[in-house]
Amino acid sequence: MISKKIVIVGHFGVGKTSLIRRFVEDVFSADYKVTIGVHILKKTVHVNDKEVNLILWDTEGTDDIEEIRKAYLLGTHGFIFVCDVTRPVTYQNIESQTQYLKDNFNKVPILSIGNKSDLLPKGSISEKKEELEFLDMLVSAKEGNNVQRLFEKIAKILS
Amino acid sequence: MTEDEKLALLKTILLTDDREYAESITHKINVLEEILRERHRLSEKVSPIIKEQLDDFTKNIPQNLGPAITESLKIQIENSKDEVVEALYPILGKMIKKYISQEIKVLSEQVNKTAKDTFSMQGIKRKMKSIFTGVSENEIIISDLGNAKVEQVFIIEKGSGILIGSFHLKETVDEDMISGMLTAIKGFVEDAFKQSNHDLQSIEYDLYEIHLHNFHKYYIATAVSGTFTETLENELENFNLEVSQEINKKNLLDSREALEELLLTRYSALKFSNQ
Numbered sequence: 001m002i003s004k005k006i007v008i009v010g011h012f013g014v015g016k017t018s019l020i021r022r023f024v025e026d027v028f029s030a031d032y033k034v035t036i037g038v039h040i041l042k043k044t045v046h047v048n049d050k051e052v053n054l055i056l057w058d059t060e061g062t063d064d065i066e067e068i069r070k071a072y073l074l075g076t077h078g079f080i081f082v083c084d085v086t087r088p089v090t091y092q093n094i095e096s097q098t099q100y101l102k103d104n105f106n107k108v109p110i111l112s113i114g115n116k117s118d119l120l121p122k123g124s125i126s127e128k129k130e131e132l133e134f135l136d137m138l139v140s141a142k143e144g145n146n147v148q149r150l151f152e153k154i155a156k157i158l159s
Numbered sequence: 160m161t162e163d164e165k166l167a168l169l170k171t172i173l174l175t176d177d178r179e180y181a182e183s184i185t186h187k188i189n190v191l192e193e194i195l196r197e198r199h200r201l202s203e204k205v206s207p208i209i210k211e212q213l214d215d216f217t218k219n220i221p222q223n224l225g226p227a228i229t230e231s232l233k234i235q236i237e238n239s240k241d242e243v244v245e246a247l248y249p250i251l252g253k254m255i256k257k258y259i260s261q262e263i264k265v266l267s268e269q270v271n272k273t274a275k276d277t278f279s280m281q282g283i284k285r286k287m288k289s290i291f292t293g294v295s296e297n298e299i300i301i302s303d304l305g306n307a308k309v310e311q312v313f314i315i316e317k318g319s320g321i322l323i324g325s326f327h328l329k330e331t332v333d334e335d336m337i338s339g340m341l342t343a344i345k346g347f348v349e350d351a352f353k354q355s356n357h358d359l360q361s362i363e364y365d366l367y368e369i370h371l372h373n374f375h376k377y378y379i380a381t382a383v384s385g386t387f388t389e390t391l392e393n394e395l396e397n398f399n400l401e402v403s404q405e406i407n408k409k410n411l412l413d414s415r416e417a418l419e420e421l422l423l424t425r426y427s428a429l430k431f432s433n434q
Contacts, residue, residue, distance in 0.1 A: 003335065005319040037347065040320075040339035055321065055339055071346025075319025 001044070003053040004158045005075055006151075009068060009101075010082035011090040012061030015115040018141035019082060020058050023151050028142050035060045038072050045155045052155040065097045078109050078154045085114040085132060094134065109157050113137045113150060266301070273300045307391050309426050310367065311382040313338055314406070314418065323377055324415050326422035341380050345371060372399045376412070379403065391431045398429060 008016045017035050021027055024043045039058040044051050057076075059068055079101055083091035091114070098110050118140040120128050129138065137153070139146040160168075194200045236243050274296065276282045289296045312326040313334065320342025325334050341362075348359045358378075362369040370381045370392065379399045402425050405411075411418040 003321045005321060005339075038343045040336050040343065042333065042335050042339075053335065055319075055335055057339065057343075069347060069350045071350040072343060074346065075316060075321070077319070 001051040001053050002159065003055055004077040004155070005055050005057060006078045006080060006154060007057040007059060007073055007076045008080045008082060009059055009065055009097075010061060011063060011084070011087075014061065014082045014084040014087075014090050015141045016061065016082050017058050019080075019115055019139065019147060019150075020056050022141040022144055022147045024056070026144070028144075030142075043151070045152055047152065047155045047159045050159050052159050054151060054155060065100055073105065076105060076108055077158050079105070079111070080150070080154065081110060081112045083112070083114050083135065084116050085128065085138065086116055086119050091132070091135070109154070111136045111150065111154055113139055115139055115141055117145060118143045270297055270300045307383050307385040307387045307431055309381055309395075309429055310384050311380075312422055312426050313341070313380040314377055314422070315342060315380060316377050317373070317375075318342075323412055324418035324422055326419065326426045328427075338380075341369070341371070345378075370395060372396060372403075374403050394431055398425075402426075 008020060010016055012034070013032060017033070017039065018028060020039075020041055021029070024041045035058055037060060040055065041058065042053060042055045044053050046052075057072060059072055062068055081094065081098055081101075083094065085091075091112075094112060098112060101108070101110055112135050114132050114135045114137070117138040132138065137146055137150055139150055141147060194204065285296055285299050288294075289299055308328075309326075310328050311331065314323040314325065315321070315338045316323055320339040322335050322338040327334075331337070344362065345359045349357065358371065358373050360371055362371070364382075367382045367384055368387050370383065372379045372381070379402070381395060381399065383395070402421070405421060405425075406418065409417070409421070411421060
């Protein structure tokens with residue numbers, strides 16, 4: 001079995017912890033608790049008959065990715081950049097943020113995803129999807145939509 | 160038909176409904192009187208209502224009275240500290256006494272168990288040591304019980320914190336998560352103090368000391384219990400260095416099974432010089 005370190009980054013309150021908890025424990029809590037420092041969880045996924053052990057580093061939210069302690073990002077095999085689709089402030093600088101990761105962690109895959117897709121007005125989803133086309137995937141930690149798919153996708157890229 | 164008979168007929172025609180109604184009320188009152196008179200029947204009717212009210216009251220006590228009770232207790236304790244100390248002292252004293260006597264009992268049982276083992280190789284060795292050093296056998300046993308012991312060893316990839324291999328005496332919580340957290344703590348401390356040339360060397364946790372020895376691609380985290388002196392730390396460092404050389408020589412970083420076999424063989428046989 002191979003182990004891969006995945007670091008989840010993004011602004012405050014975009015739902016990084018909720019996303020990981022939905023994936024690992026299949027639970028969701030509406031209570032917001034700020035992550036301090038880093039929190040580590042793990043889950044094994046099966047990709048093409050192979051077991052991939054995902055070690056998930058849940059970092060504290062920050063407006064600027066450069067503020068995250070470098071020590072937490074060392075040796076990362078994959079990044080997940082999480083935005084909140086209902087708050088443009090969380091994705092308006094996504095390009096510069098992901099560029100920073102590309103510059104400093106050469107060849108490490110980055111998946112940019114929009115969380116809280118359940119909060120999008122039902123009629124405007126396709127419209128919003130066009131607006132958020134720079135994102136790799138829309139997910140909902142609350143309802144579980146696409147969460148499993150997201151982690152399987154990154155495991156597949158890394159395996 | 161007489162006048163009286165006519166009147167009676169008229170009454171019957173006009174007041175039948177009212178009379179029936181009055182009779183039904185009288186009947187109901189009689190039933191109620193009967194219920195009130197008979198205790199068990201009354202309790203049958205009233206008990207569920209009282210129970211419901213009591214349940215509500217009990218449920219709401221923390222909400223309704225909690226803050227008031229807490230506040231009043233706070234004031235009471237603040238105003239009478241001496242009395243509180245006086246009241247708690249015997250209870251706490253008893254608890255501590257009980258805890259210490261329990262621990263002594265455990266220690267004494269361990270000493271007795273070891274002392275009974277007189278004819279084993281270790282028992283004979285201990286007896287000889289006692290004769291030559293003049294230290295009683297029981298004292299040697301007690302000293303042995305506090306000996307440093309390697310409980311767990313983790314070989315962790317630097318940076319990523321991915322566990323490469325491990326050795327443990329007892330099953331513990333998830334080792335992958337321990338490795339990640341150890342790496343995060345190590346990274347945080349080294350980063351926070353901006354000492355890129357210096358490494359975090361040990362973490363004290365409960366009854367354990369976790370020693371971190373850095374190598375090029377990985378570091379070895381060794382959890383040790385018991386009394387661990389500086390001399391023993393040097394010994395452990397040298398031992399880890401030997402193990403690391405063996406890992407590199409046999410190229411075991413890519414083979415977890417072989418690596419863990421080596422760790423098991425080496426660390427389970429590790430004895431510090433004072434043992």
